Amino acid sequence: MRDRQRSRRRGPHPAPFRRLTNPYPFVEPLHAEQVERLHEASLRLLSEMGMRILSAEARRLFAAAGCIVEGDLVRIGSDVVDACVASAPAEFTLRSRNPDRDLHFGGRSVVFCSVGGPAFTADRAGGRRAGTRSELQQTIRLIHALPIIHQEGGGAFEALDLPAESRHLQLCLDLVRLTDRNWHATALGRERAADCIDLAAIALGTDRDGLASAPALMAIVNTNSPLTLDQPMADGLMELAGAGQVACITPFTLAGAMAPATLAGALALQNAEVLAGVCLTQLVRPGAPVMYGSFTSNVDMRSGSPAFGTPEYMKAAQAGGQLARRYGLPYRSSSTTSANSVDAQSAYESVLSLWGAVMGGANLVYHAAGWLEGGLTASREKIVTDAEVLQMLAEWLQPMTVDDDALGLDAIRDVGHGGHFFGSAHTLARYESAFYEPLVSDRRNFERWVQEGRDDTASRAAVVAEELLAAYEPPPLDPAVDDALDDFVRRRTAQYQAAGAQ
């Protein structure tokens, strides 16, 4: 039986793509009055201190809505907040190049997205280093090979062999070519966001109107806490909202650094900044989809360094969900860790973050695969290890079956007292699909593990990544679409070069 099973299939077998919903009650660490108190504190911050907004165009929109603008400061009253929150949709769907990969955000949906934004890439073979386009392509292929990763996070790291001002173009092109899953845009300035939108329209065979009526893009918009929205992010937000695409407003409110050294203070600040961002999207285009993003964590008490996957992080992720639901907005949280390698800490901090996010009602779990080193590095082995955990959670979220067949009372009778079920017909009929099949988890006994070299999870993950990449096949793409994308990227890259050369 063991040999039969072992010879049955070789290589990793990632779980198939499936959309997830969380049927369980959310963990809510705040009482209803505490939610209101945070809401009111945020409104006071917005109306009394105001938000510093470094885009004149954005300030004009706020002024036109009746907000008090003095220099860079915009004081936002509760009437504006209420109206904007009311016009933002509670749920939305993002199209993918493959319609079977479209994603729903809101309600009880759960979407897992790969890491976005790190400066570095790392793997066992090459160590931690600045990344290249070709390495980033391999990472996109690996993400495509792991369908539990529902969405690509907008570039797992920077391709530093490409010019900074135009590398988003090559990234978008590679994303369309190498995966059929939904991907994130960049919100770093109006021009880059516009490029992402135009490329998405070409990829989906539509135009800006078509995209506005059925959106495809989401981008993370970070505020500069405390209470500042810089020009590039404000411009990116306005471009996205104007095109009916999704701004995911996410303050990085690190308690003890950019926010007070209390969760209540950090959450009040987070909430104020999210509301300011939500308002701007709705002033640009009422009804534009927008997401409530939470990224509140805390500094390390001894060193002042950022700390992730902490108990405070778990609570903030769950309290953030309560605030997002108070406003009827889809909710984004993240999987995070401070660890420098794919060791036990990287795993327990990531899973505790997931516990915070998933039980907190996150519709989007960003950075859910690959994040390492406080977000400075995207790790190949971490992508695989995280995918294992995400696959396990997806399996856990499936409903249980309790019927005569599953109960198997006849099988129990046949086996008898003290017998075993290895060879019973009931077992053999369901052996191949009865239980979750792991990617990297090891169930060998100790002796065999020693004999075979005492590998750890990270080294097994490196092998799995190689195997997945060796078996990778690109999803089909209409050659005419490919040509059109390529033309666009060439033309725009040349324009950026010309502008840079002036």
Place this chain on the structure above:
Amino acid sequence: MRDRQRSRRRGPHPAPFRRLTNPYPFVEPLHAEQVERLHEASLRLLSEMGMRILSAEARRLFAAAGCIVEGDLVRIGSDVVDACVASAPAEFTLRSRNPDRDLHFGGRSVVFCSVGGPAFTADRAGGRRAGTRSELQQTIRLIHALPIIHQEGGGAFEALDLPAESRHLQLCLDLVRLTDRNWHATALGRERAADCIDLAAIALGTDRDGLASAPALMAIVNTNSPLTLDQPMADGLMELAGAGQVACITPFTLAGAMAPATLAGALALQNAEVLAGVCLTQLVRPGAPVMYGSFTSNVDMRSGSPAFGTPEYMKAAQAGGQLARRYGLPYRSSSTTSANSVDAQSAYESVLSLWGAVMGGANLVYHAAGWLEGGLTASREKIVTDAEVLQMLAEWLQPMTVDDDALGLDAIRDVGHGGHFFGSAHTLARYESAFYEPLVSDRRNFERWVQEGRDDTASRAAVVAEELLAAYEPPPLDPAVDDALDDFVRRRTAQYQAAGAQ
């Protein structure tokens, strides 16, 4: 500021002892009808197939209650089950040598207990090996040094330098001397269980009547699935129940091996066996405290090996909680992993198990610190790494504060737009205690981590264990009590030796 913080305290600072309650809604994967269906399937197994019980005394008790006994088989009707479940208490408290360490089981309480039962011990320095009494003493000291471990699990591994039949005596003696926390007894036979009870009475300055009115001991009673209770465990159960101490009835229903290859089948079997054990405790002594234990996991599909910390394990832990609550019994689950070393897998499987147990309403999380290698090994570094996670969960379970002081709006005003909170009075006033302080989690930046030797979590845990053991101080013990314990152990050890020599 950084230097000030760093110089402030040296060495690990474990979190203080505190009792935990879980205020959050439990995860309940079964619908109410599914719970009833499992209940009814269990009753059919008990009344139609019956339980094989290898103790004549136990069978006589069942027969006296009206059950049908044929050979070793005892058919238990629903009337007996109903009456016995009704007489078992919903909650109980266990006394500790230090009354400040008494433990409550039931309702929303959560108790973390160290690993019990492995054959081997392991640490970075000495590898995996058979353990000795002196090594087991060090492990007890380490557990005592980590107050998040509320309860000791009855020996983290076997002291193989002591004779098998009497080593429980030296273990009990060491437990009383080296920690003031509650500890587990052994249920392996009437004589051993009686020794544990007598030693507990001496340690607490009471007698068997005193212990019966205020219990101090719990022991794990494993059934031999499917549907068998062997003689030593039946005898141990009867001794414990007769003395008013707690039997924690825990079938090892491994789906695909000792149970059907479905969660429904494994849970029906688990539930039948727990109910049989609960009945026996109540037939011995109505009102005796007893615990519903769940240990349903699944085999690996490829190899037939046991697998732990799986999605099936999470679901079974949470469904098991629903069954326990249906009967109004305190609930035991566990933290588990199949990993062979303290790597990422060991962490994600353990935390996913905890997610199952804690969100499933477990009152006792057994094996919560130190379990490795499918339960064959107790690992020193895993004790420390697990304690870190348990401390984090304890912190997460604390309520949030949202008042003017915590909100810190004045501090936000003082810091201003784009400023930072490092040096603000609001931060300085709470810096030392604002956030959870880790035991082994690392927040150094990558460069410093590389410079300082690229350690991983397990190697840091080894250092923490050394430091905790170096600082260990035994809790005070009345010399008269110590003498009485020693006398008892000497006398009983000699009796076992004499019996063995016959």
